[in-house]
Amino acid sequence: AQSVSQHNHHVILSEAASLELGCNYSYGGTVNLFWYVQYPGQHLQLLLKYFSGDPLVKGIKGFEAEFIKSKFSFNLRKPSVQWSDTAEYFCAVITGGTSYGKLTFGQGTILTVHP
């Protein structure tokens, strides 16, 4: 079965710092990759997704992620974080060959941004 690992449980940054959150998955075939964000007290929202094509994908609110197939990674980046980016971030994967689109989530990374 596929799995997703997010290496950082809690990241603390100051505003304007750069952000990179790691995500690795374990599956050798075709994958669809997602980053979701959960702001305090809210439901999950999609930040960005990768299905095919350009491995550098851009999402909402200035976030981007790069799919590196050889490293089984899909790291999330933002050049300059804001206090409003404080949230929990989840990486998720859907593997090819399934018709049900079942998402497998990582454990989540809590991002705290200090003003």
Place this chain on the structure above:
Amino acid sequence: DAGITQSPRYKITETGRQVTLMCHQTWSHSYMFWYRQDLGHGLRLIYYSAAADITDKGEVPDGYVVSRSKTENFPLTLESATRSQTSVYFCASSENRGRTYEQYFGPGTRLTVT
């Protein structure tokens, strides 16, 4: 556009009680999912449904029952609640056409079993 709603938003119940969490979506999405969110585990899939009357187990189905008699509703029942089922429960839906696989999440139900 109501989207996807869950009720109740908060629930406290006692060990051994049966409790049902409701999920309703207005998009006519064919796929629906139930997840539980626990610290250190992220979100784990409990059950999912590809269409009305079609359901299947996810990663952590034990102690839960689902049904889907109508496309728009996907209730989750805890037949005899245990403290280990204290969690935040999220319902999601997806169209799954054209391999988009994007899932839309409800606001969640915070369940406490005492």
